[in-house]
Amino acid sequence: MKKIAFFVEGQTEQFFLNKLLIEIAGVKNVNILLKKFKGRGRPTEDIVPKSLAQGTIEVQHTVLIYDCGGDESVKTRILEEYSGLTADGYTEIIGFRDLYPLPISGLPKLTQRLKNGLTINGRIVEEALPSDTTSIIIAVREIEDWFLAECNHYTCIDTNLVLNETQITKLGFNPRIDNLTVRSTAAAEDLRDVYKIVGKTYNKSKDKIEKTVECLDYANLYLEVRRKMDKLDELITKIDNFLT
Known part of the structure; x- marks a missing residue:
């Protein structure tokens, strides 16, 4: 083994x-x-x-x-x-x-x-x-940078979290195309800000972590992200x- x-x-x-x-x-x-x-x-x-x-x-x-x-x-x-x-x-x-x-x-x-x-x-x-x-x-x-870049999971967090132009303008950065690794803030804070657009949150509690982990599109992570x-x-x- x-x-x-x-x-x-x-x-x-x-x-x-x-x-x-x-x-x-x-x-x-x-x-x-x-x-x-x-x-x-x-x-x-x-x-x-x-x-x-x-x-x-x-x-x-x-x-x-x-x-x-x-x-x-x-x-x-x-x-x-x-x-x-x-x-x-x-x-x-x-x-x-x-x-x-x-x-x-x-x-x-x-x-x-x-x-x-x-x-x-x-x-x-x-x-x-x-x-x-x-x-x-x-x-x-x-690690949250990987979650940020896996944009397929956002609609699993909330069906309204589609990262349209209005939401991206409100956010101030675009997880789909931006180089996230050069941002000066914590990636976990950025992920929290994305979820906040639709009234949701992200933190280090077990239930919040598991919600995100279960929502991630692992095929997209494996093939694209x-x-x-x-x-x-x-x-x-x-x-x-x-x-x-």
Whole structure:
């Protein structure tokens, strides 16, 4: 059985990744385990999202997704859990976090630090990732940029949210065509502003996250949105490679 582990910064990323894997692999073709770290030590909580993978004994792929409770905890948890996971047969470990509040210009430096660690005056202050089978994907600005760019889901949130000319003028930017990654605001705030046009909202509560995650058009993400979101393309490519 092939095994892969993801370490993500929060509930939004965990629920999205769970649903994305189910949509790509098929609900009966992958076994997905969702866990959450609480404080120091081992994860203590099993998470149950709306969408559940229902694998059978013939399933050949297992995915473990940890909610690390913050972007700075992603790498720390990978380093802590690496030895145990590899001993348990996990052949790839992927971290997933946001870039924001850093601007896009900060991406190369952050990527370098996360991969290779940081040494100051000959003293190691941050370790490098432990192997070539371990990596960290950085969503630019936030994962919500992928949601913003997946414009098919808006009418699922509300049938009146069609992004017509009047709505786009009110919004002040166009999620269909604008380069969202260069905006200075948080992507989650932009998504909230889109929903607000029709009196709806977006926040980090479980029900709001799940509503958006369930509304997303995953075929559109897989076929189209990834073309303009490099980090989404990187994530989907890694999932495809794991499942083949």
